[in-house]
Amino acid sequence: MKIVIDAFGGDYAPLEPIKGAVRAKSELGCEIALSGTEQIIRKTAADNGIDISGIEILDAQSVMTYDDEPKAVLKKKNDSSMAVGLKAVAAGEADVFISAGSTAALLMGSTFIVKRIKGVSRPALGAVLPGLNGHVLLMDCGANAECRPEMLKQFAFMGSLYMEKVLGVKTPRVGLLNNGTEDSKGLDLQKETNALLKEEKEINYVGNVEGRALGLSECDVVITDGFTGNIALKSIEGIGSAVGKKLKGAIKSSFTAKLGALLMKKQLKDFAKSLDYSEVGGAPFIGLKAPVIKAHGNSTEKMFFSAAKQAVQWAGSGMIEALEEKFSGGDDKEEKE
Amino acid sequence: MKIVIDAFGGDYAPLEPIKGAVRAKSELGCEIALSGTEQIIRKTAADNGIDISGIEILDAQSVMTYDDEPKAVLKKKNDSSMAVGLKAVAAGEADVFISAGSTAALLMGSTFIVKRIKGVSRPALGAVLPGLNGHVLLMDCGANAECRPEMLKQFAFMGSLYMEKVLGVKTPRVGLLNNGTEDSKGLDLQKETNALLKEEKEINYVGNVEGRALGLSECDVVITDGFTGNIALKSIEGIGSAVGKKLKGAIKSSFTAKLGALLMKKQLKDFAKSLDYSEVGGAPFIGLKAPVIKAHGNSTEKMFFSAAKQAVQWAGSGMIEALEEKFSGGDDKEEKE
Incomplete structure (x- = not known):
């Protein structure tokens, strides 16, 4: 199982996502990747004496900021740490994506990149x-x-x-x-x-x-x-x-x-x-083809770790498969606003 | 200034409304009346060694229960402690009504008996x-x-x-x-x-x-x-x-x-x-020709007393007059559901 954590989402990025990833790697026994600009991630880790060996980095050239329109995650910023993480999950190269970045952007990116389960009108947070x-x-x-x-x-x-x-x-x-x-x-x-x-x-x-x-x-x-x-x-x-x-x-x-x-x-x-x-982790975005977790904007190491624990439980639960089976009979119509 | 307290509203009626009324009478220096069946009020006071001299009783023959339709306060139960209190305020014989009875019934009774200020579409709680x-x-x-x-x-x-x-x-x-x-x-x-x-x-x-x-x-x-x-x-x-x-x-x-x-x-x-x-009193029902306060269903002596304190402040504030002046220019159209 591989979990991707957005290294550039949240108020305390990239240090706290990095710390959370290291703890998750050591305690949860699953593969962990960080999405974000590799150079900055490596420098932040080195500056803080954090050993990130064994953690994969999905290099990304930009960051979704709160000033960006949510839809920027799909086009202008499709090389952001958020978009890169979502694309890895959508391609089946990873199992769960966790981000403490903008909720609106994450919802939009998840819906269009990871995509909803067939038959689900709208994923819900x-x-x-x-x-x-x-x-x-x-x-x-x-x-x-x-x-x-x-x-x-x-x-x-x-x-x-x-x-x-x-x-x-x-x-x-x-x-x-x-x-x-x-x-x-x-x-x-x-x-x-x-x-x-x-x-x-x-x-x-x-x-x-x-x-x-x-x-x-x-x-x-x-x-x-x-x-x-x-x-x-x-x-x-x-x-x-x-x-x-x-x-x-x-x-x-x-x-x-x-x-x-x-x-x-x-x-x-x-x-x-x-x-x-x-203690609980983050907000699960449910109804997508893969688990996406919105961590709180003020997430610290502990909260990223809790979200990773939750991610492991979710990805291993068989829930996505159960939803696919449940809704496979329905017509695949997305609700329009 | 005269405040009417519904002696038969709330989970601990009539004892707690009576106790609240006695305390309000002694501490707030205003006239207090209790609405409800006189015989039961007097017996409850006597059984509990409470001196209710100086407190007026507005005799009522019935009680609005939670099983009653809210509109019953207007017809079938227009002799209830709630209806009698509201009518006293509507007639100008008292200044404020306080009840811990059914919210829906109190809202309906207040709107149709005390009536809204001219120009106010809908009173609000x-x-x-x-x-x-x-x-x-x-x-x-x-x-x-x-x-x-x-x-x-x-x-x-x-x-x-x-x-x-x-x-x-x-x-x-x-x-x-x-x-x-x-x-x-x-x-x-x-x-x-x-x-x-x-x-x-x-x-x-x-x-x-x-x-x-x-x-x-x-x-x-x-x-x-x-x-x-x-x-x-x-x-x-x-x-x-x-x-x-x-x-x-x-x-x-x-x-x-x-x-x-x-x-x-x-x-x-x-x-x-x-x-x-x-500590705060009750929920003010605002936009009526006179103040009506909804006390919490589990109100005790202290809460009825707090509501009475709030009633004194409200009735003496000149707020109703200010609202009448503000809305007198508008057309007097009630919002229909």
């Missing part, structure tokens, strides 16, 4: 959130702002399969994100999707769920359109960040509090860990 | 959230699932006025909840609303904001449709509840941790308080 009693997969959380009921139905199937095959959740409970649990709730999209999902026998559909389901792990997969999913995800990230800052402020506010925090060190660490999305 | 650096008003958070840009523009004005007049925030920063900050982001609703709000000179519009803005207090008022607002609010409530439970679990997990928590007692209490929506 999932976010694995730390809930009260286990992880919750929220999808779509940003790839498709506008969705039709049939798309959400596919997301339900894809999300359920991801939780089962990659995260090992047996018969995952799938809920539809809505403004109430009754069947009468929601806009047309939710009402029609709820009716469709109730008929679906292959997934464990538990009905409409409210936003609370995400934090409280009321189900394992929460399905929604990309606009609503983005709002829910960012709302949760914001409150998580505020909570962390408030707690740190509380601890620092007095000597006694600091002493108390010292006694609670292990528990506070576990508490922080339970809220930490960096 | 606000939620005052505890952010990192001060409160954030999210609205609409559930009254109008589907909205048009002109409605959101009115919400922006109403929300800004509420934060300024009731919570004392000078020139509140107003943001539009969206899936990104660029002008190109969002569905048609967000794009059109963003363009409308940019032209509005009377409010301090800061542009599109992401869900993170809520927890991180990136602005003071966050405007959205009632569907999206409900998802954001419930997502935040769920994660808040999960965080509280996780932290309690961490503290209880060992003797040393308990000791540490004891040393941090004041700080942990302040931390919990900073996350606690019960």
